[in-house]
Amino acid sequence: MEEINIFIDNFDDIFNQFDKSDISDELALFIENRCSRIKKNELVIYIHTKIELKSTDKELIVDAIRQHYGLETKYNLIESNRRKIANMLLIIAGVLIILLKNLTTLFDTVLDILDIIGCFIICESAYNLIFTDNEEDIKRDRSKKISNSLIKFKVEVENE
Secondary structure, X not given: OEEEEEEEOOHHHOEOOXXXXXXXXXXXHHHHHHHOOOOOOOEEEEEEEOOOOOHHHHHHHHHHHHHHHHHHHXXXXXXXXXXXXXXXXXXXXXXXXXXXXXHOOOOHHHXXXXXXXXXXXXXXXXXXXXXXXXXXXXXXXXXXXXXXXXEEEEXXXXXX
């Protein structure tokens, strides 16, 4: 089981200053950077505080983290599906252009240009379908892992 340790001095440091139902950008970036190093699927986030938090405060923190990464997962999935549909449509357009080239008897130069355009569209769209979604899949899996992680709280006692 992998761990991410977050040390909080102030309760307000966790939340976005404009939206108390969302975590701060700094905290989100920290969690994402730490999670990118984790290879296992099991993740525990430990939030270390100097004072004992009330159960309602703990629930607010857990809900904010889960909501932030749950929405990110949802948006990444929608964007990925939109890109896949656009690339499929471009492949179809490329095939239609090549078919148009083969069915017409225009000037040879125009036919060569249509052939090049059709092949370029097909190759570019196929490349996007095969390779670019891998990064998005990794981001989506990371967000899903974080939103499903176990979140625990620890009180750090100061030694004097």
